[in-house]
Amino acid sequence: MTLGGCDMTDSGHKLTPPTKDNAVTMASLPLIQNTLSVMAPAFGGSRNDIIMEQVCALAQGSKTQAQFDQFFASKNIALQKLAALDSGFAMLADNDLGKKQASCMAHIASSPSLSNIELTDNKEKLAQQLSYKMQVITTNAEFFSLIAEKIESTPATSIAQRKQEIIQQASALSPLYFVILAKNAPQNVHYDVVQLHNTFSLSGSDGYTLSLANNVVTLRLQNINWYGEGELLGKRYFTKVLLPSTE
Structure with missing residues (x-):
């Protein structure tokens, strides 16, 4: 089979045969970005900044577990019942602080985008x-x-x-x-x-x-x-x- 216009012998850029174990080199940054984006919790299939404010407050030590639980109780949200719905609600119901710290980190780290920037002529606010x-x-x-x-x-x-x-x-x-x-x-x-x-x-x-x-x-x-x-x-x-x- 001939590929017209493609000279793989005289151009100086020969194809490298695949290695036996098929190892390739990949850029790390997009892989890390994609992984943390998937790692960020979703609730019912969507990100929720209000819920994550509570998670991050607990994760960073500005709220106690009791205050965290009280917030959801005051909204008549039964976390233990919702835990079966998805991994996001399961994380809320779990008292494991490490999981909440990881969830908060992933949420913040994957948040920078234009989607939540308010277009305004107020330069100070922007x-x-x-x-x-x-x-x-x-x-x-x-x-x-x-x-x-x-x-x-x-x-x-x-x-x-x-x-x-x-x-x-x-x-x-x-x-x-x-x-x-x-x-x-x-x-x-x-x-x-x-x-x-x-x-x-x-x-x-x-x-x-x-x-x-x-x-x-x-x-x-x-x-x-x-x-x-x-x-x-x-x-x-x-x-x-x-x-x-x-x-």
Whole structure:
């Protein structure tokens, strides 16, 4: 069979034969992003910011388990009965703090997008919304790089197993996520906002620039990719995965 227009011998770019175990190298950032997005809890098939406010309050220590339970009791919401509906309600009914910390972390980490930014001509209000996005993205850059470092050096495994490994790493490190998030809270930073239709750019006096276009988020620090375009903290991470075999 001849492929017209494709010269695989003289171009200098020969096809690499597949390895015996079908191992390939994959960019880590989109794999981590996708895994944490799926990891974020849903209730009846949808994200719920009001419920997650309560989960995050408990996860970060600003509410006790008793206060958490009282909130749902005051709304006549029987968590134990709802637990059978899906994993989100099961997480609410479970008194395991670690699960709530992991759920809160995944919810916040997977939240940055244009979907919940209010389009407004009030530059001060828009800057406030976007500055929180910048805080989360900056935290994601640092947190995701920790996970990327760990999976970069491990032996090749299936994509499903790699995703499970990311979930395990992210869950174990979730208390650290909140520490990093608090550290990255903006302090005495002046922001300049540029808004053009559905494209936003936020530049901070601390050297960070956040861009959101077509629901794609990019954060740069002193003109270096800090988060986005496959890079974290100015570095491109990869991990090895095994593709299915025909044998």
